[in-house]
Amino acid sequence: MHTPSVVASRSLIVAAALATFALPSGATSQAQISLPNTPGQISLGTGVQSLNLDALPYQSAGGVTFVGKAQADDGTGTVRVYSEIDSRGVSGFPDVMTGLTLGQTQSQATLIGTPGSDPVDVTFVFRFDGSFHTYSGNVFHQLGASLTLSLPSTTVPFTQVNYGSSLSFSSYLLDDTVVNTTSKANVTYFEPGFIWKDVPYAGATHTVISDSMEDLIGEVRLTVSMSAGQSFQLIANLHAQVNVEPLIPIVGSQxxxxxxxxxxxxxxxxxxxxxxxGYTLEGNTGLLSAAVAPPVPEPATWGLMAAGLAVLAAFARRRAA
Structure with missing residues (x-):
């Protein structure tokens, strides 16, 4: 079973591997379908990456059917995943118990602003939605998202500081109408002497907007203080996992x-x-070049607005008189 911690640890492993390379600004996308004891499928590259959009079923030698599809687009930051498993009619212990689909975007960028200015907060938001379905028997469901931001460490060379925020929805055995949520907000890094630290991080938050089986909506948010010229790596993951499970308590054979x-x-x-x-991101990929804050009115604009309101107020008084 791929738990949220396993998926998150994969992100950290990827980020740690990238720490030894000087990557240019840019972005990549990844779509992945994973099944036990099978080679699996991965599509990795720039732009839109998709797997099995026609929803063609995979059938194991033991008769278990799995349908998985995934899509990720680094230009828009859009990620989609779907997993379905069917063991009806399979006797004994199934040769496939679980299926996982994963979508991921990864961005490398540099914050551009006024050199020498004070650090500013940059916020990354990943909002996702979905639903759980049990058509027959008992099924374990999980839909989860995570953000991992990596910055070069200023105290231990060749290492990174990794900020993480994650949220997952799950339905457990005999609780097919109850959705459970788990989340994590942490920062990991090496202290001098290569002492590993994993501590809570207040700048990582999550929001459960809806947690019914038919309507799941969640948001993970990560705010990190950065200075102009700071480079970073960002990984956004969305995964969908489904398992066949026996009913508990078990009466007779499973x-x-x-x-x-x-x-x-x-x-x-x-x-x-x-x-x-006033800040932008270096890079010309879709998501990075489009990442700007809503404009704030200039002082002159505020003055014109105030003058306009004063004229409207005077007109209203004249009409009242």
């Missing part, structure tokens, strides 16, 4: 022959980057 269900996260998971006024 029966996997009725399990059929799906995790649908193929509507829209969307990543956005919120920058302070």
């Amino acid at each position: 029966d996997y022959s009725q399990s059929w269900g799906a995790v649908d996260g193929f509507n829209t998971g969307r990543l956005s980057i919120l920058l302070p006024q």
